[in-house]
Amino acid sequence: MDEFFRSNPKLEKLRVLFCFTENPSIFSHMAHIDFKLLQTLVVVMPQNSYAFVTIPSKFGNMTCLRYLRLEGYIWGKMPNSIVKLTRLETIDIDRHGISQLPSGVWKSKQLKHLCYRDSGKASNSYFSISPFCPNMYSVLLNNLQTLLWIPDKFFEPRLLHRLINLRKLGILGVSDSMVKKSSVKKIDRC
Structure with missing residues:
Protein backbone atom coordinates (compact mmCIF):
# COMPACT_ATOMS: atom_id res chain seq x y z
CA MET A 1 0.00 0.00 0.00
CA ASP A 2 2.85 2.39 0.82
CA GLU A 3 4.29 1.88 -2.64
CA PHE A 4 0.90 2.53 -4.20
CA PHE A 5 0.58 5.83 -2.35
CA ARG A 6 4.12 6.89 -3.30
CA SER A 7 3.93 5.90 -6.96
CA ASN A 8 0.60 7.54 -7.82
CA PRO A 9 0.83 11.32 -8.08
CA LYS A 10 -2.90 11.94 -8.60
CA LEU A 11 -4.43 10.12 -5.65
CA GLU A 12 -6.59 13.16 -4.87
CA LYS A 13 -8.67 12.36 -7.94
CA LEU A 14 -9.57 8.81 -6.87
CA ARG A 15 -13.29 8.11 -6.65
CA VAL A 16 -13.06 4.52 -5.33
CA LEU A 17 -10.37 2.96 -3.12
CA PHE A 18 -10.26 -0.71 -2.09
CA CYS A 19 -7.44 -1.45 0.39
CA PHE A 20 -6.54 -5.06 1.15
CA THR A 21 -3.70 -4.66 3.60
CA GLU A 22 -2.05 -5.96 6.74
CA ASN A 23 -0.64 -2.54 7.58
CA PRO A 24 -2.47 -1.13 10.64
CA SER A 25 -1.27 2.40 9.83
CA ILE A 26 -3.26 2.53 6.59
CA PHE A 27 -5.45 5.37 7.85
CA SER A 28 -2.41 7.39 8.92
CA HIS A 29 -1.03 7.09 5.39
CA MET A 30 -4.38 8.15 3.97
CA ALA A 31 -4.46 11.22 6.23
CA HIS A 32 -1.58 12.75 4.26
CA ILE A 33 -3.58 12.68 1.03
CA ASP A 34 -6.49 14.96 0.27
CA PHE A 35 -9.22 12.52 -0.84
CA LYS A 36 -11.86 15.18 -1.47
CA LEU A 37 -13.40 13.27 -4.41
CA LEU A 38 -13.38 9.79 -2.86
CA GLN A 39 -16.89 8.30 -2.88
CA THR A 40 -16.25 4.68 -1.87
CA LEU A 41 -13.73 3.43 0.68
CA VAL A 42 -13.32 -0.25 1.52
CA VAL A 43 -10.57 -1.34 3.93
CA VAL A 44 -10.05 -5.06 4.49
CA MET A 45 -7.52 -6.35 7.00
CA PRO A 46 -6.81 -10.04 7.63
CA GLN A 47 -8.57 -11.80 10.48
CA ASN A 48 -5.31 -13.12 11.89
CA SER A 49 -3.90 -9.62 12.40
CA TYR A 50 -4.75 -7.92 15.71
CA ALA A 51 -3.66 -4.30 15.72
CA PHE A 52 -5.11 -1.16 17.20
CA VAL A 53 -5.86 1.27 14.41
CA THR A 54 -6.12 5.00 14.82
CA ILE A 55 -8.49 6.62 12.38
CA PRO A 56 -7.45 10.30 12.21
CA SER A 57 -9.97 13.11 12.51
CA LYS A 58 -8.94 14.24 9.02
CA PHE A 59 -11.12 11.33 7.91
CA GLY A 60 -14.03 13.78 8.09
CA ASN A 61 -12.58 15.81 5.21
CA MET A 62 -13.60 13.22 2.61
CA THR A 63 -16.65 15.30 1.76
CA CYS A 64 -17.83 13.15 -1.17
CA LEU A 65 -17.66 9.82 0.70
CA ARG A 66 -20.90 7.88 0.28
CA TYR A 67 -19.92 4.29 1.12
CA LEU A 68 -17.63 3.15 3.93
CA ARG A 69 -16.84 -0.51 4.61
CA LEU A 70 -14.35 -1.71 7.21
CA GLU A 71 -13.72 -5.43 7.38
CA GLY A 72 -11.44 -7.61 9.48
CA TYR A 73 -9.73 -6.91 12.76
CA ILE A 74 -9.63 -3.13 12.76
CA TRP A 75 -9.59 -2.26 16.46
CA GLY A 76 -10.31 1.35 17.33
CA LYS A 77 -13.08 3.89 17.22
CA MET A 78 -14.46 6.20 14.61
CA PRO A 79 -13.51 9.84 15.03
CA ASN A 80 -16.24 12.38 15.73
CA SER A 81 -15.40 13.98 12.38
CA ILE A 82 -17.39 11.23 10.63
CA VAL A 83 -20.52 13.26 11.32
CA LYS A 84 -19.11 15.91 8.95
CA LEU A 85 -19.49 13.43 6.07
CA THR A 86 -22.83 14.82 4.94
CA ARG A 87 -23.07 12.58 1.87
CA LEU A 88 -22.33 9.32 3.71
CA GLU A 89 -25.13 6.87 2.93
CA THR A 90 -23.67 3.52 4.03
CA ILE A 91 -21.57 2.44 7.00
CA ASP A 92 -20.77 -1.26 6.89
CA ILE A 93 -18.50 -2.60 9.64
CA ASP A 94 -17.84 -6.32 9.32
CA ARG A 95 -16.18 -8.65 11.82
CA HIS A 96 -14.49 -7.44 14.97
CA GLY A 97 -13.24 -3.98 15.39
CA ILE A 98 -14.67 -0.55 15.59
Missing part, protein backbone atom coordinates in the same frame (compact mmCIF):
# COMPACT_ATOMS: atom_id res chain seq x y z
CA SER A 99 -15.97 -0.32 19.13
CA GLN A 100 -17.79 2.96 18.87
CA LEU A 101 -19.40 5.28 16.37
CA PRO A 102 -20.07 8.89 17.34
CA SER A 103 -23.61 9.36 18.59
CA GLY A 104 -24.15 12.06 15.95
CA VAL A 105 -24.53 9.29 13.37
CA TRP A 106 -28.19 8.94 14.43
CA LYS A 107 -28.79 12.57 13.45
CA SER A 108 -27.54 12.08 9.89
CA LYS A 109 -30.11 12.93 7.25
CA GLN A 110 -28.27 11.05 4.50
CA LEU A 111 -27.38 7.77 6.26
CA LYS A 112 -29.48 5.01 4.71
CA HIS A 113 -27.66 1.81 5.64
CA LEU A 114 -25.98 0.93 8.94
CA CYS A 115 -24.61 -2.60 9.23
CA TYR A 116 -22.49 -3.65 12.17
CA ARG A 117 -21.43 -7.16 13.04
CA ASP A 118 -20.82 -6.91 16.77
CA SER A 119 -17.79 -8.44 18.43
CA GLY A 120 -19.24 -7.93 21.88
CA LYS A 121 -17.16 -4.77 22.32
CA ALA A 122 -19.84 -2.23 21.44
CA SER A 123 -20.69 0.27 24.13
CA ASN A 124 -24.27 0.80 25.20
CA SER A 125 -24.30 4.26 23.64
CA TYR A 126 -23.33 2.86 20.26
CA PHE A 127 -26.78 1.65 19.33
CA SER A 128 -28.89 3.56 21.79
CA ILE A 129 -31.40 5.67 19.95
CA SER A 130 -33.01 7.10 23.09
CA PRO A 131 -30.72 10.17 23.51
CA PHE A 132 -32.18 11.48 20.26
CA CYS A 133 -35.74 10.40 21.11
CA PRO A 134 -36.16 11.54 24.73
CA ASN A 135 -39.90 11.07 24.46
CA MET A 136 -42.16 9.05 22.21
CA TYR A 137 -43.11 12.14 20.19
CA SER A 138 -39.59 13.04 19.16
CA VAL A 139 -38.68 12.58 15.53
CA LEU A 140 -35.44 10.98 14.42
CA LEU A 141 -33.89 13.10 11.69
CA ASN A 142 -32.76 10.25 9.50
CA ASN A 143 -33.47 8.34 6.35
CA LEU A 144 -32.32 4.98 7.73
CA GLN A 145 -33.57 2.13 5.53
CA THR A 146 -31.29 -0.71 6.65
CA LEU A 147 -30.24 -1.50 10.21
CA LEU A 148 -28.47 -4.87 10.35
CA TRP A 149 -26.69 -7.10 12.84
CA ILE A 150 -27.72 -5.02 15.85
CA PRO A 151 -27.35 -6.98 19.13
CA ASP A 152 -30.74 -7.26 20.86
CA LYS A 153 -29.29 -5.90 24.12
CA PHE A 154 -28.74 -2.51 22.42
CA PHE A 155 -31.95 -2.30 20.43
CA GLU A 156 -35.00 -0.52 21.81
CA PRO A 157 -38.22 -1.91 20.28
CA ARG A 158 -40.34 0.93 21.68
CA LEU A 159 -38.57 3.28 19.25
CA LEU A 160 -38.96 1.06 16.20
CA HIS A 161 -41.92 3.03 14.89
CA ARG A 162 -39.79 6.22 14.92
CA LEU A 163 -37.58 4.78 12.15
CA ILE A 164 -40.24 5.48 9.54
CA ASN A 165 -38.10 4.69 6.49
CA LEU A 166 -36.77 1.38 7.84
CA ARG A 167 -37.13 -1.42 5.28
CA LYS A 168 -34.66 -3.99 6.57
CA LEU A 169 -33.97 -4.80 10.23
CA GLY A 170 -31.58 -7.47 11.47
CA ILE A 171 -31.36 -8.07 15.20
CA LEU A 172 -28.70 -10.49 16.37
CA GLY A 173 -29.59 -12.96 19.11
CA VAL A 174 -33.31 -12.25 19.28
CA SER A 175 -34.64 -13.43 22.64
CA ASP A 176 -38.21 -14.35 23.51
CA SER A 177 -38.48 -11.21 25.63
CA MET A 178 -37.46 -9.12 22.61
CA VAL A 179 -40.24 -10.71 20.57
CA LYS A 180 -42.75 -9.95 23.34
CA LYS A 181 -41.59 -6.33 23.64
CA SER A 182 -41.72 -5.75 19.92
CA SER A 183 -44.84 -4.75 18.07
CA VAL A 184 -43.57 -6.68 15.06
CA LYS A 185 -45.67 -9.81 14.49
CA LYS A 186 -42.85 -11.96 13.15
CA ILE A 187 -39.14 -11.62 13.70
CA ASP A 188 -36.80 -13.96 11.86
CA ARG A 189 -34.16 -15.29 14.23
CA CYS A 190 -30.55 -14.63 13.17
Whole structure:
Protein backbone atom coordinates (compact mmCIF):
# COMPACT_ATOMS: atom_id res chain seq x y z
CA MET A 1 0.00 0.00 0.00
CA ASP A 2 2.85 2.39 0.82
CA GLU A 3 4.29 1.88 -2.64
CA PHE A 4 0.90 2.53 -4.20
CA PHE A 5 0.58 5.83 -2.35
CA ARG A 6 4.12 6.89 -3.30
CA SER A 7 3.93 5.90 -6.96
CA ASN A 8 0.60 7.54 -7.82
CA PRO A 9 0.83 11.32 -8.08
CA LYS A 10 -2.90 11.94 -8.60
CA LEU A 11 -4.43 10.12 -5.65
CA GLU A 12 -6.59 13.16 -4.87
CA LYS A 13 -8.67 12.36 -7.94
CA LEU A 14 -9.57 8.81 -6.87
CA ARG A 15 -13.29 8.11 -6.65
CA VAL A 16 -13.06 4.52 -5.33
CA LEU A 17 -10.37 2.96 -3.12
CA PHE A 18 -10.26 -0.71 -2.09
CA CYS A 19 -7.44 -1.45 0.39
CA PHE A 20 -6.54 -5.06 1.15
CA THR A 21 -3.70 -4.66 3.60
CA GLU A 22 -2.05 -5.96 6.74
CA ASN A 23 -0.64 -2.54 7.58
CA PRO A 24 -2.47 -1.13 10.64
CA SER A 25 -1.27 2.40 9.83
CA ILE A 26 -3.26 2.53 6.59
CA PHE A 27 -5.45 5.37 7.85
CA SER A 28 -2.41 7.39 8.92
CA HIS A 29 -1.03 7.09 5.39
CA MET A 30 -4.38 8.15 3.97
CA ALA A 31 -4.46 11.22 6.23
CA HIS A 32 -1.58 12.75 4.26
CA ILE A 33 -3.58 12.68 1.03
CA ASP A 34 -6.49 14.96 0.27
CA PHE A 35 -9.22 12.52 -0.84
CA LYS A 36 -11.86 15.18 -1.47
CA LEU A 37 -13.40 13.27 -4.41
CA LEU A 38 -13.38 9.79 -2.86
CA GLN A 39 -16.89 8.30 -2.88
CA THR A 40 -16.25 4.68 -1.87
CA LEU A 41 -13.73 3.43 0.68
CA VAL A 42 -13.32 -0.25 1.52
CA VAL A 43 -10.57 -1.34 3.93
CA VAL A 44 -10.05 -5.06 4.49
CA MET A 45 -7.52 -6.35 7.00
CA PRO A 46 -6.81 -10.04 7.63
CA GLN A 47 -8.57 -11.80 10.48
CA ASN A 48 -5.31 -13.12 11.89
CA SER A 49 -3.90 -9.62 12.40
CA TYR A 50 -4.75 -7.92 15.71
CA ALA A 51 -3.66 -4.30 15.72
CA PHE A 52 -5.11 -1.16 17.20
CA VAL A 53 -5.86 1.27 14.41
CA THR A 54 -6.12 5.00 14.82
CA ILE A 55 -8.49 6.62 12.38
CA PRO A 56 -7.45 10.30 12.21
CA SER A 57 -9.97 13.11 12.51
CA LYS A 58 -8.94 14.24 9.02
CA PHE A 59 -11.12 11.33 7.91
CA GLY A 60 -14.03 13.78 8.09
CA ASN A 61 -12.58 15.81 5.21
CA MET A 62 -13.60 13.22 2.61
CA THR A 63 -16.65 15.30 1.76
CA CYS A 64 -17.83 13.15 -1.17
CA LEU A 65 -17.66 9.82 0.70
CA ARG A 66 -20.90 7.88 0.28
CA TYR A 67 -19.92 4.29 1.12
CA LEU A 68 -17.63 3.15 3.93
CA ARG A 69 -16.84 -0.51 4.61
CA LEU A 70 -14.35 -1.71 7.21
CA GLU A 71 -13.72 -5.43 7.38
CA GLY A 72 -11.44 -7.61 9.48
CA TYR A 73 -9.73 -6.91 12.76
CA ILE A 74 -9.63 -3.13 12.76
CA TRP A 75 -9.59 -2.26 16.46
CA GLY A 76 -10.31 1.35 17.33
CA LYS A 77 -13.08 3.89 17.22
CA MET A 78 -14.46 6.20 14.61
CA PRO A 79 -13.51 9.84 15.03
CA ASN A 80 -16.24 12.38 15.73
CA SER A 81 -15.40 13.98 12.38
CA ILE A 82 -17.39 11.23 10.63
CA VAL A 83 -20.52 13.26 11.32
CA LYS A 84 -19.11 15.91 8.95
CA LEU A 85 -19.49 13.43 6.07
CA THR A 86 -22.83 14.82 4.94
CA ARG A 87 -23.07 12.58 1.87
CA LEU A 88 -22.33 9.32 3.71
CA GLU A 89 -25.13 6.87 2.93
CA THR A 90 -23.67 3.52 4.03
CA ILE A 91 -21.57 2.44 7.00
CA ASP A 92 -20.77 -1.26 6.89
CA ILE A 93 -18.50 -2.60 9.64
CA ASP A 94 -17.84 -6.32 9.32
CA ARG A 95 -16.18 -8.65 11.82
CA HIS A 96 -14.49 -7.44 14.97
CA GLY A 97 -13.24 -3.98 15.39
CA ILE A 98 -14.67 -0.55 15.59
CA SER A 99 -15.97 -0.32 19.13
CA GLN A 100 -17.79 2.96 18.87
CA LEU A 101 -19.40 5.28 16.37
CA PRO A 102 -20.07 8.89 17.34
CA SER A 103 -23.61 9.36 18.59
CA GLY A 104 -24.15 12.06 15.95
CA VAL A 105 -24.53 9.29 13.37
CA TRP A 106 -28.19 8.94 14.43
CA LYS A 107 -28.79 12.57 13.45
CA SER A 108 -27.54 12.08 9.89
CA LYS A 109 -30.11 12.93 7.25
CA GLN A 110 -28.27 11.05 4.50
CA LEU A 111 -27.38 7.77 6.26
CA LYS A 112 -29.48 5.01 4.71
CA HIS A 113 -27.66 1.81 5.64
CA LEU A 114 -25.98 0.93 8.94
CA CYS A 115 -24.61 -2.60 9.23
CA TYR A 116 -22.49 -3.65 12.17
CA ARG A 117 -21.43 -7.16 13.04
CA ASP A 118 -20.82 -6.91 16.77
CA SER A 119 -17.79 -8.44 18.43
CA GLY A 120 -19.24 -7.93 21.88
CA LYS A 121 -17.16 -4.77 22.32
CA ALA A 122 -19.84 -2.23 21.44
CA SER A 123 -20.69 0.27 24.13
CA ASN A 124 -24.27 0.80 25.20
CA SER A 125 -24.30 4.26 23.64
CA TYR A 126 -23.33 2.86 20.26
CA PHE A 127 -26.78 1.65 19.33
CA SER A 128 -28.89 3.56 21.79
CA ILE A 129 -31.40 5.67 19.95
CA SER A 130 -33.01 7.10 23.09
CA PRO A 131 -30.72 10.17 23.51
CA PHE A 132 -32.18 11.48 20.26
CA CYS A 133 -35.74 10.40 21.11
CA PRO A 134 -36.16 11.54 24.73
CA ASN A 135 -39.90 11.07 24.46
CA MET A 136 -42.16 9.05 22.21
CA TYR A 137 -43.11 12.14 20.19
CA SER A 138 -39.59 13.04 19.16
CA VAL A 139 -38.68 12.58 15.53
CA LEU A 140 -35.44 10.98 14.42
CA LEU A 141 -33.89 13.10 11.69
CA ASN A 142 -32.76 10.25 9.50
CA ASN A 143 -33.47 8.34 6.35
CA LEU A 144 -32.32 4.98 7.73
CA GLN A 145 -33.57 2.13 5.53
CA THR A 146 -31.29 -0.71 6.65
CA LEU A 147 -30.24 -1.50 10.21
CA LEU A 148 -28.47 -4.87 10.35
CA TRP A 149 -26.69 -7.10 12.84
CA ILE A 150 -27.72 -5.02 15.85
CA PRO A 151 -27.35 -6.98 19.13
CA ASP A 152 -30.74 -7.26 20.86
CA LYS A 153 -29.29 -5.90 24.12
CA PHE A 154 -28.74 -2.51 22.42
CA PHE A 155 -31.95 -2.30 20.43
CA GLU A 156 -35.00 -0.52 21.81
CA PRO A 157 -38.22 -1.91 20.28
CA ARG A 158 -40.34 0.93 21.68
CA LEU A 159 -38.57 3.28 19.25
CA LEU A 160 -38.96 1.06 16.20
CA HIS A 161 -41.92 3.03 14.89
CA ARG A 162 -39.79 6.22 14.92
CA LEU A 163 -37.58 4.78 12.15
CA ILE A 164 -40.24 5.48 9.54
CA ASN A 165 -38.10 4.69 6.49
CA LEU A 166 -36.77 1.38 7.84
CA ARG A 167 -37.13 -1.42 5.28
CA LYS A 168 -34.66 -3.99 6.57
CA LEU A 169 -33.97 -4.80 10.23
CA GLY A 170 -31.58 -7.47 11.47
CA ILE A 171 -31.36 -8.07 15.20
CA LEU A 172 -28.70 -10.49 16.37
CA GLY A 173 -29.59 -12.96 19.11
CA VAL A 174 -33.31 -12.25 19.28
CA SER A 175 -34.64 -13.43 22.64
CA ASP A 176 -38.21 -14.35 23.51
CA SER A 177 -38.48 -11.21 25.63
CA MET A 178 -37.46 -9.12 22.61
CA VAL A 179 -40.24 -10.71 20.57
CA LYS A 180 -42.75 -9.95 23.34
CA LYS A 181 -41.59 -6.33 23.64
CA SER A 182 -41.72 -5.75 19.92
CA SER A 183 -44.84 -4.75 18.07
CA VAL A 184 -43.57 -6.68 15.06
CA LYS A 185 -45.67 -9.81 14.49
CA LYS A 186 -42.85 -11.96 13.15
CA ILE A 187 -39.14 -11.62 13.70
CA ASP A 188 -36.80 -13.96 11.86
CA ARG A 189 -34.16 -15.29 14.23
CA CYS A 190 -30.55 -14.63 13.17
